[in-house]
Amino acid sequence: MKEYYFTEEHELFRDALKQFLEKEVLPYIDEWEAQQRVPKEIWKKFGEQGFLGLHYPEQYGGAGLDFFYSVVFCEEISKLFSGGFGVIPTVTQYMSSTYVYKFGSEALKQKYLVPVIKGEMISAIGITEPGAGSDVANIQTRAVRQGDHYIINGQKTFISNGFYGDYVVLVVKTNPEAGVHGFSLIVVDLDSPGISKNKLNKLGWHASDTAELFFEDVKVPVGNLIGEEGKGFFYLMDGLQLERLVGAIGAVAGTEALIDYTLKYMSERQAFGRPINKFQVLRHRMAQLHAETEVIKQYVYYCSRLQNEGKYAVKECSIAKLQATELANKAAYECLQMFGGYGYIEDYKVARVYRDVRILTIGGGSSEIMREILAKMLIDDKKYERPRPQTAQEVAASAAVVEEVMQAIRQRAAQGSLGTSLKFDFGSKKLFIDGSSGTNVVSEEDREAACTILINPEDMQALLRGELNPMSAFMSGKIKVQGDMSVAMKLQSLLS
Ligand SMILES: Cc1cc2nc3c(=O)[nH]c(=O)nc-3n(C[C@H](O)[C@H](O)[C@H](O)COP(=O)(O)OP(=O)(O)OC[C@H]3O[C@@H](n4cnc5c(N)ncnc54)[C@H](O)[C@@H]3O)c2cc1C
Known part of the structure; x- marks a missing residue:
């Protein structure tokens, strides 16, 4: 299936990169891990060989190549058994300088993008x-x-x-x-x-x-x-999909390398007079891991294709990040088991992998957050579209909605007393109702209230117009309540 996405040119590039890594990086990885630092000079060598800025245009010193060259890059640097090494160029090339390239001024690109492509600067x-x-x-x-x-x-x-x-x-x-x-x-x-x-x-x-x-x-x-x-x-939400995809690519490639490494050990390690790769229980476990890796890898390639086509693939990138990083953790746990006690000793690379993979389900959007994004799409019918900053007219229109809503609440609040304090949090504006002394006093102060209702102005407008039912708004998460729930129940008196 690899041929479906990778041309002969991609594979030639992969071979050249692998040769470079074997000569310039692999012999030093243990030293850099021990020193907890990678010398900056290595990135200049990457730059000189044309391995950086693969996805950036030639006018900035990049290679202007399709995204599958970046896939090759992320895969190969993730097979070196040092997550710490791999994260340095991936953060620089795919998670930070990307914002300079996509949204930055020409001056910023010259100052901060060109050196990153040359390997002269590292970014965060x-x-x-x-x-x-x-x-x-x-x-x-x-x-x-x-x-x-x-x-x-x-x-x-x-x-x-x-x-x-x-x-x-x-x-x-x-x-x-x-x-x-x-x-x-x-x-x-x-x-x-x-x-x-x-x-x-x-x-x-x-x-x-x-x-x-x-x-x-x-x-x-x-x-x-x-x-x-x-x-x-909005810029950030746009960039996070690439960050998650790159995380997924690395997680799958690292898992593949770990499986190969483990299989080699299993073919050499003897127990009860035969190599441990002859025990069916272990063979099947490795076969299962291989099967799961293959399935997720193909899905990650599919997401890479969407990235290559410029699609804003929130669902797909979230699934890829979730599945690939959970797999990497499962594989590290199971592969270490194949090494027995040796897996626990730092002389074997599996020990480092075991430590390194733990961050993958946490950083760049945790597994729980990935599931939450998916749950919102699946259950609440939420749609994620490429974030678009509001136009000046839209900003003015939403400000007008906030004003309309606040005015309506003021009028209704003036007719009674809540007997307690309630705050509406519309994001940009707050409305505080102090009904603790007989009449409701309304202000825009951002004060502590017995109960705070978080709601966006458009939903509040719909509530006030009777177009949205308070209970269903609450159940669907459109209204969030902080503090005393019994005060929130008095909302009905303001709405009627
Ligand atoms: C080694 C490392 C490198 C990092 N690199 C960077 C970096 O370069 N730049 C950067 O900005 N950040 C970086 N991070 C931060 C990383 O992205 C955060 O740690 C991550 O987003 C989680 O945030 P948190 O640690 O505050 O956990 P919290 O947000 O406090 O989460 C704690 C737990 O609660 C869960 N949780 C939170 N909200 C929900 C919810 N709504 N539903 C269900 N569960 C939930 C989380 O999944 C997690 O299990 C890095 C972290 C580490 C450890």
């Missing part, structure tokens, strides 16, 4: 914060514009390439009041004054540097803004 993507991992929308890092600069304050954590890398594509809030329209992406040099870093000790991925980053009044030129202010969330 800074999304996760101590209080916001899966819940990306909850990030707190702020960038405030002052003249020709942004001043950045906040904290990121778990940032791959964050310690030794050159720059980070930082996800910040430029307007915390504007919900998903308040995010921006800014390129920040990692040696900027005001940044302090802490390299984290990890279970696996030892060759990769994973950092906590602290930003204290970090001054960045406005020219480092990627695309337009307020559109960062």
Whole structure:
């Protein structure tokens, strides 16, 4: 089936890359794992040989090749038994510089994309914060514009390439009041004054540097803004599909390499007078793993085809990431078992794989988040379309809906008393009703209330117009309630 996706040229490229890896990388992997650092010079060698920027246009020094060359690249660097090594170029080439290429200005591309393709710069993507991992929308890092600069304050954590890398594509809030329209992406040099870093000790991925980053009044030129202010969330949602697909490609390739390695050991290891690959119970387990790997690999290739055609394949990339990374964990567990006690000893590569694969079902969207995306599509009929930032007219229209809804609630609240406090959270705006002293006093203060109702303005409008039933809105998750549920029940009195 490989021939279906890969031409002779792809395979020639694969051979050349494999030769390069065998000569320049494999002999040093153990040393780099032990030192917990990969020397930067190696990336220049990658660049000189034309192995970087495969998917970027030639005008920036890239190769302008179809996505299956990138598949070959991700596969081969994932077969080296060092997840920590593999994550450095994949984050740089497919998870961070991609935003500079796709949405950045020409000046940013010259400064931050061209060197990445030459192997002169390593880049990072800074999304996760101590209080916001899966819940990306909850990030707190702020960038405030002052003249020709942004001043950045906040904290990121778990940032791959964050310690030794050159720059980070930082996800910040430029307007915390504007919900998903308040995010921006800014390129920040990692040696900027005001940044302090802490390299984290990890279970696996030892060759990769994973950092906590602290930003204290970090001054960045406005020219480092990627695309337009307020559109960062949409850029990010666009890029995450590629990140998940690349994760899936690596997970499958790493699993294949592990199966081969394990089969070789099984053919050599003797027990009860014969090689252990003669025990049917073990043979069948390996056959099962092989079957599962083949099925998922073909699905990942199918997703790669969608990527190659420029499709926005949320469902497919989520399935691929979920299945491939869960498989990698299962395979690591089962293959280590085939090695007996030797599998537990670091001299055997399977021990490292066992540590390295654990992150795969967590990073870049955990398995639970992948299942949640799928459940929303499957059960709630949610559609994921390529995110499109709102036009100026749409921004004005949704602001008008918020105003209409807030006005209607004010009028209805004026007619009675809730006897307690209730807050509506419309994302960009809040409406606080204090009914604790006889009459309802309504304000736009963002205060602590006995109960908070999170709802988007369009759904609230439908509720007020009687077009949406409160109970079904609640059951389908359109209304979310925080705090005292009994207060939420009083919503009906405001609606009637
Ligand atoms: C080695 C490493 C490298 C990383 N590299 C990067 C990087 O380069 N850049 C970056 O920005 N981040 C990076 N991360 C962060 C990674 O993406 C996050 O760890 C991940 O998104 C999970 O976030 P969290 O750790 O805050 O867990 P949480 O979000 O707190 O989740 C904890 C648990 O709850 C589950 N959970 C959360 N929400 C739900 C839900 N709605 N339904 C069901 N279950 C749920 C999760 O699946 C998980 O099991 C890295 C992490 C590690 C460990």
